[in-house]
Amino acid sequence: MNILLIGANSAIATAVARLYASDGHGLFLVGRDLAKLETLRDDLTVRGAGGVALVELDITHTARHTELIERAQTALGGIDLAIICHGVLPDQQICERDFTALQASLDVNVISTMSLLVELGNYFEKQGSGSLAVITSVAGDRGRRSNYVYGASKAMISTFLEGLRGRLHDSGVNVIDIRPGLVDSPMTRELEKGPLFSTPDRVARCIVKGIRKNRTTLYAPGYWRFVMLVVKAIPQRLFKRLRF
Amino acid sequence: MTFSGWGRYPRLESRLIEPISTFEIEESLGGSGQWGPSIIARGAGRSYGDSALAETLVSTRYLDNFSSLTTSEHGYTVLRCASGMSLEKVLETIIPKGLFLPVLPGAKAVTVGGAIAADVHGKNHHIDGSFCDHVESMQVLLATGEIINCNRDAYPELFHATCGGMGLTGIILDAAIKLVPMSSLDIAQRTLVADSLQDCMELMDEHHESKYSVAWIDCLASGAAQGRSVLYLGEHVDEKDAREKSKSGRRGLRAIKRSELKIPFDAPSFLLNKHTMMGFNSAYYALQKSRGAPKRIDYDAFFFPLERLRNWNRLYGSKGFLQYQLAVPQESAHACISAVLSCVSHAGKGSFLSVLKKFGKANNNLLSFPIEGYTLALDFKYEDSLFPLLDKLDAIVLEHGGRLYLAKDARMSKECFRRSYRQWEQFAELKQKLDPRGQFSSLQSRRLGLG
Numbered sequence A: 001m002n003i004l005l006i007g008a009n010s011a012i013a014t015a016v017a018r019l020y021a022s023d024g025h026g027l028f029l030v031g032r033d034l035a036k037l038e039t040l041r042d043d044l045t046v047r048g049a050g051g052v053a054l055v056e057l058d059i060t061h062t063a064r065h066t067e068l069i070e071r072a073q074t075a076l077g078g079i080d081l082a083i084i085c086h087g088v089l090p091d092q093q094i095c096e097r098d099f100t101a102l103q104a105s106l107d108v109n110v111i112s113t114m115s116l117l118v119e120l121g122n123y124f125e126k127q128g129s130g131s132l133a134v135i136t137s138v139a140g141d142r143g144r145r146s147n148y149v150y151g152a153s154k155a156m157i158s159t160f161l162e163g164l165r166g167r168l169h170d171s172g173v174n175v176i177d178i179r180p181g182l183v184d185s186p187m188t189r190e191l192e193k194g195p196l197f198s199t200p201d202r203v204a205r206c207i208v209k210g211i212r213k214n215r216t217t218l219y220a221p222g223y224w225r226f227v228m229l230v231v232k233a234i235p236q237r238l239f240k241r242l243r244f
Numbered sequence B: 001m002t003f004s005g006w007g008r009y010p011r012l013e014s015r016l017i018e019p020i021s022t023f024e025i026e027e028s029l030g031g032s033g034q035w036g037p038s039i040i041a042r043g044a045g046r047s048y049g050d051s052a053l054a055e056t057l058v059s060t061r062y063l064d065n066f067s068s069l070t071t072s073e074h075g076y077t078v079l080r081c082a083s084g085m086s087l088e089k090v091l092e093t094i095i096p097k098g099l100f101l102p103v104l105p106g107a108k109a110v111t112v113g114g115a116i117a118a119d120v121h122g123k124n125h126h127i128d129g130s131f132c133d134h135v136e137s138m139q140v141l142l143a144t145g146e147i148i149n150c151n152r153d154a155y156p157e158l159f160h161a162t163c164g165g166m167g168l169t170g171i172i173l174d175a176a177i178k179l180v181p182m183s184s185l186d187i188a189q190r191t192l193v194a195d196s197l198q199d200c201m202e203l204m205d206e207h208h209e210s211k212y213s214v215a216w217i218d219c220l221a222s223g224a225a226q227g228r229s230v231l232y233l234g235e236h237v238d239e240k241d242a243r244e245k246s247k248s249g250r251r252g253l254r255a256i257k258r259s260e261l262k263i264p265f266d267a268p269s270f271l272l273n274k275h276t277m278m279g280f281n282s283a284y285y286a287l288q289k290s291r292g293a294p295k296r297i298d299y300d301a302f303f304f305p306l307e308r309l310r311n312w313n314r315l316y317g318s319k320g321f322l323q324y325q326l327a328v329p330q331e332s333a334h335a336c337i338s339a340v341l342s343c344v345s346h347a348g349k350g351s352f353l354s355v356l357k358k359f360g361k362a363n364n365n366l367l368s369f370p371i372e373g374y375t376l377a378l379d380f381k382y383e384d385s386l387f388p389l390l391d392k393l394d395a396i397v398l399e400h401g402g403r404l405y406l407a408k409d410a411r412m413s414k415e416c417f418r419r420s421y422r423q424w425e426q427f428a429e430l431k432q433k434l435d436p437r438g439q440f441s442s443l444q445s446r447r448l449g450l451g
């Protein structure tokens, strides 16, 4: 399989890439830190990847997305699976005071992702096959007072994906919305870790399995589906009083 | 957050830093010294005592990448990887390529950095030496923020101090390790029973050409039965020789993954007392005695029998436990181990897992543990009355020219350390030169007077 991995230096993406590499798949890595990408390429090569290419790009440079997808397609000789993994977790309290900070997080989590989805949606539609996966979050399922800027950005992508899934369904393309729960990764370095946290490795195994099974909405690990079922059932009257 | 070693004694409130790249460590360490004094590298935390404890811990969890796998002109294969890589992950990647690690400790979560820093040994020490004997070179980040690539020819002093140096020279960033070929996942295991310590040592000497050799010893048996033990011998099965299909052969060469059990809470510590342990030891001995025939078991079961119960350290109760591992030269081994066992069984403070093993030649790393002779490891549940007993054992060990393993130690005195690790002064001098402000420092190093 030929895989395009965007935000490849993310802990979750790296763990996903390693699983695919050890099965011999080819990868095209996109990230903004060249040194880290090169380290990852060497790592994937040792694990047995069937070829690794890379491109350094700050993903908010949406003007370069068309060219990016073309390069990936040429290097891989066709894309079978694209996974979008980049993201930021903005500081909610700063965003409540400072709109520029809020906007900057949207540039990464929403604008750049949608731009990629436009390009990739058209690419896959034309190709008539393939899978398109995006990492959103369980945080998008509800607007929590402690994290609603991030949550809203992820919800926007989830809704977008739902529509895109319908559109691409006719072309035989699967669109996967990956919703990890709490993951112990650099993104959550500053947070206190509780028992609900899982490792990037575990989440990656769920992702690879879910993609193989053509899932559409993928909670990772799976128990988050039930956790969120409960959280989604909490009525507004009660929810607005909750401090989480 | 509160941290401890595998023995869960002692514990320390520390700050954990998880750098995501070498560059981030370099930046934080160099010049500005914003991490403050007393920092130490932390791998998987599988050392038992206080060697990976300090006010600031630098975790290597994100330094977990492979760099290269190359076959040298001499025909052997060298793996280069970052120091936070666990031996388990290394095996997962190299086994399908028909390669294996030359030395494995009894825990697979151990990181490459931790394996080098403690210069760990496996069941084949008498033949293949310790982990660092297979390390070709490594990169070490010094307190100055400088990264040095050292090996036996370039910066040999740094190399020989860092191998076995318990993280005190700097942070090991990556290493090149010589791998060995393998053709089967299986180990052919033979089990021999010895009725006494003398018997067991003779059997080990007799079978010294066996690749792997280790004995479980009933440390509570006394009198004539003292030192009765079960000796396990193992050889890699050579698939090209062996006609019959390997037990695991159908799966091809793929790392073994077993489901692990987890203990969700600390066992009440009264469960472990003299009577339950004597019962366990006797039953275990009787069981093994009845199973003589050679058999094939996969490498995972052979090397990591304890890993089935991943957090078995909770069995010892909430106060934790200590492991006491000694090494003693061949000529005084019997006298020393016999005296230690008498002392332990007299005090009635034994353990489930007491392990005896033969060591081959020592290497020339300044603080490496193995010396040619024997090593004995005993587990003890934490209790206040344990410490006087361990002090007594120290005296016996010193009297016989032995020493204690730093990776297990949590309480040895500075005097005991200096008397048994004769190259400590050379190490301290080099440390002073490399790290004059004493930035790299653990609870253990301060206790042992190493800064």
Ligand SMILES: Cc1cc2nc3c(=O)[nH]c(=O)nc-3n(C[C@H](O)[C@H](O)[C@H](O)COP(=O)(O)OP(=O)(O)OC[C@H]3O[C@@H](n4cnc5c(N)ncnc54)[C@H](O)[C@@H]3O)c2cc1C
Binding pocket: B006, B040, B041, B042, B043, B044, B045, B046, B047, B048, B051, B052, B060, B083, B084, B104, B105, B106, B107, B109, B110, B111, B112, B113, B114, B115, B117, B118, B119, B120, B121, B122, B123, B165, B166, B167, B168, B170, B171, B172, B173, B306, B407, B408, B442
């Ligand atoms: C069940 C079990 C069985 C074991 N069996 C054996 C055995 O058979 N033989 C044996 O020799 N040992 C054995 N050990 C001990 C273990 O192999 C060592 O303690 C090893 O050092 C643990 O590695 P770690 O990655 O967990 O390191 P940690 O415990 O986190 O650290 C140990 C030491 O290494 C240093 N260190 C870690 N990473 C680095 C780095 N990147 N740079 C510099 N310093 C570093 C730390 O500062 C510390 O001093 C066993 C342990 C367990 C729990």
Ligand SMILES: NC(=O)c1ccc[n+]([C@@H]2O[C@H](COP(=O)([O-])OP(=O)(O)OC[C@H]3O[C@@H](n4cnc5c(N)ncnc54)[C@H](OP(=O)(O)O)[C@@H]3O)[C@@H](O)[C@H]2O)c1
Binding pocket: A007, A008, A009, A010, A011, A012, A013, A031, A032, A033, A057, A058, A059, A060, A085, A086, A087, A088, A089, A108, A135, A136, A137, A138, A179, A180, A181, A182, A183, A184, A185, A186, A187, A188
């Ligand atoms: N961790 C969690 O608890 C959690 C939970 C649910 C969902 N998620 C989602 O999972 C995905 C992966 O996160 P992670 O946990 O693996 O965290 P991570 O390791 O911090 O990964 C985030 C990645 O996004 C990249 N990135 C940020 N801004 C970028 C930009 N402008 N251009 C290019 N790359 C950019 C970062 O690049 P650099 O490496 O260069 O900084 C980093 O590699 C994210 O979408 C996140 O929202 C995470």
